Amino acid sequence: MPGTKLDDIDRKILAELQGDGRMTNVELARRVGISAPPCLRRVRALEEQGFILGYHADVNPRELGFEVQVFAMVGLQSQAESDLSAFEARCRDWPLVRECHMLNGDIDFILKCVAPDLRSFQTFLTEELTAAPNVGSVKTSLVIRQAKDEPGVPFDILEARLRREA
């Protein structure tokens, strides 16, 4: 089940749906060059096999009143697995934390956060994040502007690699 290999059409489907996740199945079928029924079956299979994890509308945080985006670099006091897991569970419970990645190197975690304004982020920072058990150091950096925000993976790189192998 996990080792199921994808063919050219499957990869094209993934690339198209990564680019426009709300495209109709007939339009998708047209673009990948097959008829609608097998195209739909492939999409369902890609979902079931875990190649497609979900579909999401990309909303505009600023327009919705989330003016502030922050990256927080967090160091823990204990890196025992149970303590790492406990911190991750806390992150999942904090709505302002949208992403939590465990890293190697100096910092243990990087958190991508959003907040309505600086004041509410500061409240979260001092009363929740810094105050949480086992949290050693927290360094935060405000996002000034976003130069690039592409979803997922670069399919052109994937295709180039496959051509090289062939």
Add this chain to the structure above:
Amino acid sequence: MPGTKLDDIDRKILAELQGDGRMTNVELARRVGISAPPCLRRVRALEEQGFILGYHADVNPRELGFEVQVFAMVGLQSQAESDLSAFEARCRDWPLVRECHMLNGDIDFILKCVAPDLRSFQTFLTEELTAAPNVGSVKTSLVIRQAKDEPGVPFDILEARLRREA
């Protein structure tokens, strides 16, 4: 046009589509409690007004052969606007760089990168990123694991704020 305010139904639509961007309009209408035609009109309006920026399938990088995710913290030598823009333009051209955020504080940029393996990332790091004009310092951290990866914004926070204001 930009100051158009959203009502409860609009926010519910955004929350639902953030959660499942491929939901049919009929199902969406049912969930937000109106009939399909006005629901579709609202979705189109939300798209045109920039509240919805796009729809994307969330693909599984590992399954697709992108085993490595890296955060790169980049410092530039010159922070003149033309130099910042030039670096951002380079990031947009690098397929492995999926996100590029300009930050305040010690680091100038944080880059989220994906790569098929460590070797190809190292090649990118040494031959492209570090070698690029005006790049002063680059610190990279591998993602060990992802504890949370939620798209967009926390709509429950938004609703709580609106209730407080009312």
Add this chain to the structure above:
DNA sequence: GTTGAAAAATTCAAATT
């Protein structure tokens, strides 16, 4: 925002290669 109707898309079962 609702209702009603036409056009289009989804989805399944069989036939085809």
Add this chain to the structure above:
DNA sequence: AATTTGAATTTTTCAAC
């Protein structure tokens, strides 16, 4: 084994209300 065809169901989308 996978794709196409054809057909029934559902959804989309546009009117007019």
